[in-house]
Amino acid sequence: MAARAIWKGNLQLGKQELAVKLYSAIEDRTVRFHLLHAKDRAPVEQHIVRKDTGKDVSRDDMRKAFSLDRTTAVILEPDDLEKLVPPESRDIEICRFVAPSVLGDQWYDRPYYLGPDADDSDYFALAEALHSKKVVGVARWVMRKKRYVGALSSIDGYLMLSTLRRADQVLSFSGIEPAKANEPAASELKLAQQLVSSIETDFDPSTWQNEYRERLHKLIEAKARGEKLEPVRRKKKAPSASLAESLRASIAAVKEKKVA
Amino acid sequence: MPKQKHNGGAQETIDTVGAPVRSMWSGTITFGLVSIPVDLMSAVRPRQTAMKLVDKAGHALGREYHCSKEDKELNKSELVRGYQTDEGKMVVITDEEFESVAPEMSGDIELRGFVPLEQIPAMYFQKPYFLAPSGKTAKAYNLLATTMEKTGRVGIGSFVMRGHEYLVAIIADNGVLRADTLRYADEIRTPESIGLPKPKKAAAGKVRHFTQAIEDLKQTKLDLSELEDKDAQALLELAQAKQKKDEDVIHQRGLEEAVDEAAEGSAKIIDLMAVLRKSLAKNAVVTSAGAGEPISLAERRAQKSKAAKRKKPAKRRAKAARGS
Numbered sequence: 001m002a003a004r005a006i007w008k009g010n011l012q013l014g015k016q017e018l019a020v021k022l023y024s025a026i027e028d029r030t031v032r033f034h035l036l037h038a039k040d041r042a043p044v045e046q047h048i049v050r051k052d053t054g055k056d057v058s059r060d061d062m063r064k065a066f067s068l069d070r071t072t073a074v075i076l077e078p079d080d081l082e083k084l085v086p087p088e089s090r091d092i093e094i095c096r097f098v099a100p101s102v103l104g105d106q107w108y109d110r111p112y113y114l115g116p117d118a119d120d121s122d123y124f125a126l127a128e129a130l131h132s133k134k135v136v137g138v139a140r141w142v143m144r145k146k147r148y149v150g151a152l153s154s155i156d157g158y159l160m161l162s163t164l165r166r167a168d169q170v171l172s173f174s175g176i177e178p179a180k181a182n183e184p185a186a187s188e189l190k191l192a193q194q195l196v197s198s199i200e201t202d203f204d205p206s207t208w209q210n211e212y213r214e215r216l217h218k219l220i221e222a223k224a225r226g227e228k229l230e231p232v233r234r235k236k237k238a239p240s241a242s243l244a245e246s247l248r249a250s251i252a253a254v255k256e257k258k259v260a
Numbered sequence: 261m262p263k264q265k266h267n268g269g270a271q272e273t274i275d276t277v278g279a280p281v282r283s284m285w286s287g288t289i290t291f292g293l294v295s296i297p298v299d300l301m302s303a304v305r306p307r308q309t310a311m312k313l314v315d316k317a318g319h320a321l322g323r324e325y326h327c328s329k330e331d332k333e334l335n336k337s338e339l340v341r342g343y344q345t346d347e348g349k350m351v352v353i354t355d356e357e358f359e360s361v362a363p364e365m366s367g368d369i370e371l372r373g374f375v376p377l378e379q380i381p382a383m384y385f386q387k388p389y390f391l392a393p394s395g396k397t398a399k400a401y402n403l404l405a406t407t408m409e410k411t412g413r414v415g416i417g418s419f420v421m422r423g424h425e426y427l428v429a430i431i432a433d434n435g436v437l438r439a440d441t442l443r444y445a446d447e448i449r450t451p452e453s454i455g456l457p458k459p460k461k462a463a464a465g466k467v468r469h470f471t472q473a474i475e476d477l478k479q480t481k482l483d484l485s486e487l488e489d490k491d492a493q494a495l496l497e498l499a500q501a502k503q504k505k506d507e508d509v510i511h512q513r514g515l516e517e518a519v520d521e522a523a524e525g526s527a528k529i530i531d532l533m534a535v536l537r538k539s540l541a542k543n544a545v546v547t548s549a550g551a552g553e554p555i556s557l558a559e560r561r562a563q564k565s566k567a568a569k570r571k572k573p574a575k576r577r578a579k580a581a582r583g584s
Binding site: 003013024027031038039040044067068071076077086096103107116121135137138162166173183188189199203206209211220249 | 291292293294295303304305306307308311312313314315316318319320321322323324325326327328329330333334338339340341342343344345349350351352353357358360361362371372373374375376379380381382383384385388390397398399400401402403404406407408410411413416418420424425427431433434435436438440442443444445446447448449451453454455456457459460461462463466467469470471473474475476477478479480481482483484486487488489490491492494495496498499500502503507508509510511532536540541543544545546547548549
């Protein structure tokens with residue numbers, strides 16, 4: 001079943017232009033629940049009330065306030081909010097291209113596939129050029145009255161545009177030098193590296209299933225049929241031992257598994 | 261004041277007063293039979309665009325749950341969650357039943373495989389969290405971090421938090437462990453499922469045009485002004501302008517308790533830098549990318565090995581800092 005495009009835009013790379021359509025690359029699989037009143041199982045309604053009096057406030061009387069400090073805020077009237085809407089545009093401006101390693105994974109937010117809007121030979125030409133130059137583009141655009149920043153990349157011959165977090169959201173560290181007493185010993189490091197290499201593998205997302213979601217669906221189906229489901233049993237914890245002992249025991253356990 | 265001291269050690273933090281983030285979960289990373297107790301905290305700050313709901317006169321507003329039959333206010337203990345089946349039947353799932361679904365998963369992140377970081381496509385990454393050691397000693401924590409940095413591998417595992425199972429990549433980043441949640445394969449669409457045309461060979465001339473355009477715009481670094489939050493800036497400017505004119509300004513106690521216009525959950529706000537200084541390293545500094553050049557993992561590794569070759573005079577400074 002083909003998906004519907006959520007938006008149309010024009011990629012602007014210097015003098016080159018390309019009309020594209022945006023498609024969400026994500027399929028939401030969240031199991032959603034309704035909030036109910038435990039006693040009578042009636043659905044719950046949300047009321048917005050004044051904190052001090054508990055009185056209901058109608059939608060027309062609600063305003064948004066922006067906090068300037070702990071006690072001061074400014075109310076933004078509907079026409080103020082209107083002023084904040086960025087000018088409409090179909091342009092997706094590519095500001096620069098950088099090596100993929102320059103943008104750490106903490107920046108990445110929501111991925112979208114781009115599809116060709118008009119000329120698909122131009123589309124695949126850009127995907128090929130991005131692939132061979134091994135770069136991602138830093139993009140800016142306005143979509144549905146909001147500003148976005150993003151990364152343009154190619155994957156398996158297709159174009160992808162992921163939204164990115166903003167600069168002040170992404171945190172990083174420096175000055176991490178553990179205390180001497182907490183530094184692992186060389187022998188422990190060696191054992192740990194052995195353990196890592198013993199369960200080293202390639203990233204294959206298809207081997208990871210959301211077991212919790214599957215069990216939740218089973219539970220719901222069973223209850224819908226009026227059955228009870230046996231609770232899953234808790235695993236026993238391994239006894240605590242020294243770091244080196246635990247590492248040796250772990251390596252032995254992996255070896256045993258491989259032989260078996 | 262210089263933004264960064266030339267010796268590169270005790271950096272001034274500009275944008276990091278406290279670095280308040282949300283603490284979400286406490287549990288244990290298990291790595292073979294080794295257990296590492298950790299606290300999980302958001303590694304991204306919310307955008308500075310959040311607003312509070314008030315009425316026209318500026319009174320703080322709050323959210324209440326009411327029963328649709330009885331029209332009375334309900335507190336949290338009176339609520340249950342129901343799932344509506346395709347046939348329209350409502351199935352109630354109790355808290356105990358939610359717990360019973362996966363009891364062994366709720367306290368542990370079991371690392372079940374180690375993979376090269378570069379093998380994970382960017383579209384799999386969902387949200388990054390920092391892990392701070394919470395046990396008596398950070399030794400096992402440091403062991404895992406050092407081992408992963410040395411081997412260039414990241415650990416893959418899963419855990420349950422607030423009724424969701426998360427697939428995570430545990431990544432060692434400059435001595436700190438991060439748990440980046442990943443999407444499951446069935447949450448990612450494919451070009452075929454979207455209905456995109458099959459890739460075809462592009463004309464060499466067109467590829468050349470785009471390659472040239474890429475060359476023209478190619479840079480080695482990011483320009484963070486391109487990644488700024490322009491919406492947040494516009495909002496702040498407008499609010500400040502109104503304050504100057506004394507227009508619609510409200511001074512009120514209790515406003516901080518007003519419901520967020522877009523609620524982000526109610527996790528405890530903690531000071532990330534303080535937590536890390538206490539549990540990991542006394543000189544830990546947290547900066548947002550907006551406050552300075554962000555450095556990628558690879559670049560940092562390169563810098564680290566360079567720094568290791570030099571002899572570092574960090575000790576004395578650390579003592580001085582402790583004394584003051």
